[in-house]
Amino acid sequence: MSDVTEVPARRRFKAIGLISGGLDSTLAARVLLEQGLEVVGLHFSTGFCMNDHRRALARPDEDPRRMRNEGLRAGADLGIPIEVLDAGEAYLRMVLDPKHGYGKRANPCIDCRIFMIHGAAEYMRQNGGDFVFTGEVLGQRPMSQHMQALRLIEKECGIEGYLLRPLSAQHLLPTMPERLGWVDRERLLGITGRSRKEQMSLSEQWGIQDYPQPSGGCCFLADENFAKRFHDKREHTPVEAIRREELILLKVGRHFRLTPGVKIIVARDESENRFLERFRNGGWCFEALDCGSPITLVEGDPDEPTRRLIAAITARYSDRRHEPFVEVAARQGDREERILVPPVSDGALQAYRL
């Protein structure tokens, strides 16, 4: 008989984390890996990622490395599985009518965090896991990362006590994973504020070198130009009637609001022409004839004077913009009109620009 008492192996606790691929979420995962936890990353595809849009445009001169999926790259570097999840229609509905409102642009940051953390909690319930973590840093972002917002997010996600923010944990109340000893609180961090010095120092220490520049600047919803178009759309269309394609089109081309019921999108280059072609459906589409021309997509049903204005705008962005008159084709399904117009002046155009 052996006099060695068999001790059951300590269970390896499993943390489910939101991994954007930015430095903060990467470090948060690394902090937990350092403690021997099993980590699974979730990467939500929201439809508003600038990288994804650049990929859809497929401009041949873009460096593919700048368009890679950072969540997948981070997962590979960390050696953790990454599950890419489509946020889908539910996310769009949230973006169009966020309970906690928008930030400075069209960014519903609090609702976005709630959506994703709630999704992580749901994933955990279905696939197993002990708690959820994020790379949030107390005081880093004005809307969603102050103390009150962090508490509100946790409460509304329905996982109170089971949401760990490893980068700022020492400034927050101990979570259940800390209280139960799954995670050593002493080895969690106490980072606060907008300075990234500590994160940079840690990344150097851990040899994490390949990450996107920290800025939060990869989301269309936080972009000034996109926000103008987004709020214009909400103002002129009942929110419940706004379709996914209409939001996709806000990312591309030059936008002009001509009347309350008519808006146009003018492509800026060949890639955008190809992109807009996919969204022609049965609506009006304009193109200058016998020259390089943008495609102009029309939302709404323009009357005759408005169609002349659209033709003049299309002519303005065609290769024949310096000629006194340009012939423009206006097509809707099988119907085609030819309109001969002088290109609109830049001054006149400004009144319509979004």
Add this chain to the structure above:
Amino acid sequence: MPTHDRGADPAPEVRSDAVLDTVGLFCPVPIIRTSERVRRMQTGEILEVLSDDRVILIDMPAWCRSTGHTYLGSRQGGAEYHLFVRKGGER
């Protein structure tokens, strides 16, 4: 005739057990579909993924590294890429 693309390991003359066509789909849908399809396959089986998104040549190896599958490389035929993934014991 298909040519090997630069920057990825050339795929050997592998025979795929299943084919997934993601041509025309925007990122990251091809990866989501790949993940769903691989889940229904047996360990060791090979999935061939068709895509016209050149950045998938970076994303697919990363996804394989993170999830425990083996990226066998890719071939290019016209504007389409054929990527080969061998299912591993998932993490």
